[in-house]
Amino acid sequence: MTAITESVRLERDGDVALIIIDNPPVNALSYHVREGLLNGVNSAVEDGAKAIVVLCEGRTFIAGADITEFGSAPKDPSLQDVQTVMEGCPVPIVAAIHGTALGGGLEIALCAHYRVAVATAKLGLPEVKLGLLPGAGGTQRLPRVVGVSKALSMMTSGVPIGATEAAEHGLVDEIVTDLRTDAVAFANKAVAEAWPLSAIRDRNEKLAEGTPELFEEFRASIARKTRGFMAPEYNVRCVEAAVNLEFEAGLARERELFMELMTGPQSSAQQYYFFAERAANKVADVPRDTPKLDIQTVGILGAGTMGGGIAMNFLNAGIPVTIVEREQDALDRGLAVIRKNYERSAKRGSISAEDVESRMGMLKPSLDKTDFSTVDMVVEAVFEDMDLKKTLFAEFDAICKPGCILASNTSALDINVIAAVTSRPESVIGTHFFSPANVMKLLEVVRGDKTSDAVIATTMALAKKINKVAVLVGVCHGFVGNRMLFVRRLEADQMVLEGATPAQVDRVLYDFGFPMGPFAMSDLAGLDIGWKAETSTSSSIRELMCESGRRGQKNGRGYYTYDAETRASTPDTEVEDIIKTFAVGQGIEQREVSDQEVLERLLYSMVNEGARIIDEGIAARGSDVDVVWVNGYGWPVYTGGPMFWADSVGLPEVVSQIKHYQETVGADHWALSPLLERLATEGGRLSS
Numbered sequence: 001m002t003a004i005t006e007s008v009r010l011e012r013d014g015d016v017a018l019i020i021i022d023n024p025p026v027n028a029l030s031y032h033v034r035e036g037l038l039n040g041v042n043s044a045v046e047d048g049a050k051a052i053v054v055l056c057e058g059r060t061f062i063a064g065a066d067i068t069e070f071g072s073a074p075k076d077p078s079l080q081d082v083q084t085v086m087e088g089c090p091v092p093i094v095a096a097i098h099g100t101a102l103g104g105g106l107e108i109a110l111c112a113h114y115r116v117a118v119a120t121a122k123l124g125l126p127e128v129k130l131g132l133l134p135g136a137g138g139t140q141r142l143p144r145v146v147g148v149s150k151a152l153s154m155m156t157s158g159v160p161i162g163a164t165e166a167a168e169h170g171l172v173d174e175i176v177t178d179l180r181t182d183a184v185a186f187a188n189k190a191v192a193e194a195w196p197l198s199a200i201r202d203r204n205e206k207l208a209e210g211t212p213e214l215f216e217e218f219r220a221s222i223a224r225k226t227r228g229f230m231a232p233e234y235n236v237r238c239v240e241a242a243v244n245l246e247f248e249a250g251l252a253r254e255r256e257l258f259m260e261l262m263t264g265p266q267s268s269a270q271q272y273y274f275f276a277e278r279a280a281n282k283v284a285d286v287p288r289d290t291p292k293l294d295i296q297t298v299g300i301l302g303a304g305t306m307g308g309g310i311a312m313n314f315l316n317a318g319i320p321v322t323i324v325e326r327e328q329d330a331l332d333r334g335l336a337v338i339r340k341n342y343e344r345s346a347k348r349g350s351i352s353a354e355d356v357e358s359r360m361g362m363l364k365p366s367l368d369k370t371d372f373s374t375v376d377m378v379v380e381a382v383f384e385d386m387d388l389k390k391t392l393f394a395e396f397d398a399i400c401k402p403g404c405i406l407a408s409n410t411s412a413l414d415i416n417v418i419a420a421v422t423s424r425p426e427s428v429i430g431t432h433f434f435s436p437a438n439v440m441k442l443l444e445v446v447r448g449d450k451t452s453d454a455v456i457a458t459t460m461a462l463a464k465k466i467n468k469v470a471v472l473v474g475v476c477h478g479f480v481g482n483r484m485l486f487v488r489r490l491e492a493d494q495m496v497l498e499g500a501t502p503a504q505v506d507r508v509l510y511d512f513g514f515p516m517g518p519f520a521m522s523d524l525a526g527l528d529i530g531w532k533a534e535t536s537t538s539s540s541i542r543e544l545m546c547e548s549g550r551r552g553q554k555n556g557r558g559y560y561t562y563d564a565e566t567r568a569s570t571p572d573t574e575v576e577d578i579i580k581t582f583a584v585g586q587g588i589e590q591r592e593v594s595d596q597e598v599l600e601r602l603l604y605s606m607v608n609e610g611a612r613i614i615d616e617g618i619a620a621r622g623s624d625v626d627v628v629w630v631n632g633y634g635w636p637v638y639t640g641g642p643m644f645w646a647d648s649v650g651l652p653e654v655v656s657q658i659k660h661y662q663e664t665v666g667a668d669h670w671a672l673s674p675l676l677e678r679l680a681t682e683g684g685r686l687s688s
């Protein structure tokens with residue numbers, strides 16, 4: 001064994017040299033890995049190896065370029081230097097893949113002559129998620145291997161494919177079992193049978209598929225999903241270049257577009273966000289080695305939309321669930337919805353028919369809360385009523401075994417008050433899932449004053465296991481997400497009273513990059529949630545809307561009127577009249593409100609509230625606020641989230657506008673956050 005650099009070594013197995021990369025945690029292509037690979041290939045050839053296997057230690061093959069090196073001065077050898085040496089190598093190189101071959105990692109593998117992988121391996125080009133495109137020839141090589149359509153979908157979604165699918169598309173030459181032994185055997189066979197050393201760059205057959213019509217159709221198919229993002233379109237342009245230009249010219253085009261993205265604002269926001277999401281799972285005052293509880297089974301109270309969705313998360317992760325409802329009918333309905341969701345996934349092909357049955361088989365329905373006596377964690381998912389929650393938690397306290405985590409899915413209520421009714425407040429925590437809970441990635445984990453470190457550490461780890469992005473937050477009304485949403489809503493409502501229209505407010509947010517604005521969102525949720533005709537007093541726009549039969553999308557009439565067939569929405573003058581009349585009654589004079597004012601009031605009020613949330617310690621860091629808003633409320637990730645966005649605007653400008661609205665609008669929530677003021681003066685940032 002020879003150490004080539006601190007993270008690459010060379011071993012020998014007969015005629016085959018093994019270049020072994022060991023750069024934890026994910027074998028990223030840091031400088032010493034690039035140098036090790038380049039020198040490793042040269043040394044192996046000099047030493048007379050007849051073939052080379054590139055293999056990684058640890059949990060994964062190379063997961064990409066080292067993102068932490070982005071932004072610093074490039075250090076040779078570049079990735080391209082390594083690739084040139086690999087492609088020109090006079091003996092066959094075999095990439096032996098396990099874990100994930102991603103981004104630059106796959107681009108390295110594409111410069112090997114052959115690729116073998118274990119069945120569990122995944123291969124992909126996820127650069128688009130960082131606001132980038134594969135910048136080391138991936139855009140030119142991948143379509144030459146898997147064809148134009150497949151390359152387009154892999155590159156613009158960033159979603160990796162499994163080894164079996166990769167083998168079907170020619171990206172993997174053989175699925176192996178014992179990676180090292182089988183890869184060496186594969187290399188020996190390549191030598192013995194004198195397989196050709198063809199480079200992917202010279203293969204052009206699969207490019208013929210790339211007609212102008214194919215690109216046009218593909219662009220149309222992703223338009224809605226990728227609205228506002230630059231990187232998907234740039235990836236498509238690179239594949240067009242692969243089809244229309246010679247290989248070297250295609251590479252030059254890729255380089256040019258890569259640099260444009262890399263130096264642009266979207267990529268820096270998305271790179272920031274990548275690390276923000278990972279930072280969110282780390283809790284400063286809970287040591288990493290805190291012993292975690294073993295969560296083997298979960299109980300869920302409530303089989304409604306929320307409870308059912310929550311249950312699916314655990315079932316998907318192989319954790320059996322006992323789900324309890326009050327009435328048989330409600331329980332049956334809940335189970336039927338879960339089954340229907342799974343069957344839909346099976347129809348789409350994302351899970352198999354056996355998966356549907358095995359997941360349903362892990363779900364135990366019950367009408368009896370004492371069935372929670374053996375579970376390791378119970379999640380309460382009933383409606384928001386503090387008295388009810390108190391009663392239920394007192395019952396859990398009596399039923400559940402010692403050490404069982406008692407979690408509430410409340411979206412706003414005080415976890416400390418709930419915990420206080422139990423004899424074990426250290427076991428009580430909030431797990432605020434977002435609807436639909438089986439789809440939305442965000443989980444706000446709410447720590448009470450007495451929640452133990454073990455319960456926090458366990459819940460954060462469990463969140464990762466059930467594929468959620470967890471953010472730990474403190475107790476306050478609405479926690480991080482809804483507290484900021486409440487403020488935005490106040491501003492939206494106030495502005496329509498002042499003369500903006502619901503459609504204008506929604507359009508401004510949509511144009512900023514949100515999937516929808518607050519009024520369209522209300523229509524979707526239903527305006528009459530919590531509204532009762534008997535107690536309605538015409539004292540808000542919402543009450544007036546409900547009183548005049550406008551309930552939202554469900555009856556085709558809300559802030560908008562909806563076409564019965566297409567569900568297309570159109571603004572309605574009746575709504576504007578309701579608002580105008582109400583404004584007059586309130587003594588508010590209507591005026592024209594500019595789009596700029598709408599945007600500033602909606603977003604700066606949120607930024608101010610976010611800063612207060614950080615100042616009060618409800619969120620541990622600004623980036624946590626961003627993770628909540630990007631994952632839970634559709635804030636466009638290419639602006640990084642509200643805190644990063646405010647930093648990009650410039651905090652002095654944000655502060656000056658907040659002061660302006662404090663004077664002109666004057667509501668409590670415009671009182672300037674002291675933290676924001678201090679950071680603006682000191683040149684600090686909210687997001688760091």
Ligand code: 3H9
Pocket residue numbers: 025026028060063064065066067068079100102103104105107126127130133134135136138275278279
């Ligand atoms: C690229 O390749 C550009 C090229 O096309 C062109 C260049 C010219 N670099 O996610 P985890 C860290 S762009 C540096 O919690 P998991 C991560 O921050 C890159 N660090 O683990 C974390 O650190 P910490 C294209 C990285 O098991 C730790 O590793 N590739 C990188 O849930 C564990 O990460 C990608 O975009 C990196 N590339 O998931 C892949 N990747 O412990 C990005 C991770 O201090 N990575 N770290 O918080 C991933 O998708 C996931 O990390 C992976 C593992 C699936 C690999």
